[in-house]
Amino acid sequence: MINMNNIYLITDIPGYSPQISRLLSMMNYARFTTLESTKNLTVDQLDFLLDSESNSIGALLLHFAAVEYAYQLETFEKRELNEEEMSIWGAALNLGEEGREKIKGNDLTYYVDKLNEIRNRTYELFKTVDDDWLYKEEEFWYKKQANHYFMWFHVFEDEINHRGQIRMIKKRLKV
DSSP, X not given: OOOGGGXXXXXXXXXXXXXXXXXXXXXXXXXXXXXXXXXXXXHHHHHOOSSTTOOOHHHHHHHHHHHHHHHHIIIIIOOOOOHHHHHHHHHHHHOHHHHHXXXXXXOHHHHHHHHHHHHHHHHHHHTTOOHHHHTOEEEXXXXXXXXXXXXXXXXXXXXXXXXXXXHHHHHTOOO
């Protein structure tokens, strides 16, 4: 779905309404730069911890997929993760100690496959809605209103934020 000829364009994408196309354009660029920043990392590099309180690059990559999956459920299915889904995604959503314990030993392909699996589901889900859907409001953080546009902006804003951590970790790799 990432069209490298249009990677620097916020533009229409065939099969999607105009605003959803622009949202996906931004999400695609964020993902492209994430994948570029993690290219060729080894398992040891993906598992590296700066200290006892930090997250690994691998955990952050899985966090991106988990956050996107959680927002798929919240915005399209109007529900939170169930117990089974939390057993799969909980460590990646929560990070911290749980993430350090459970997310390790995977190669880059594992994380990229998870990211692609979830993003492909996002592409399919976005085909089912139009621009009006982006502006639907509901109660969100701190009992304040948010629309789907903001929620999906947050999905890639969170990725961009944590990608900064990934770049910092890469500069300090000791493996």
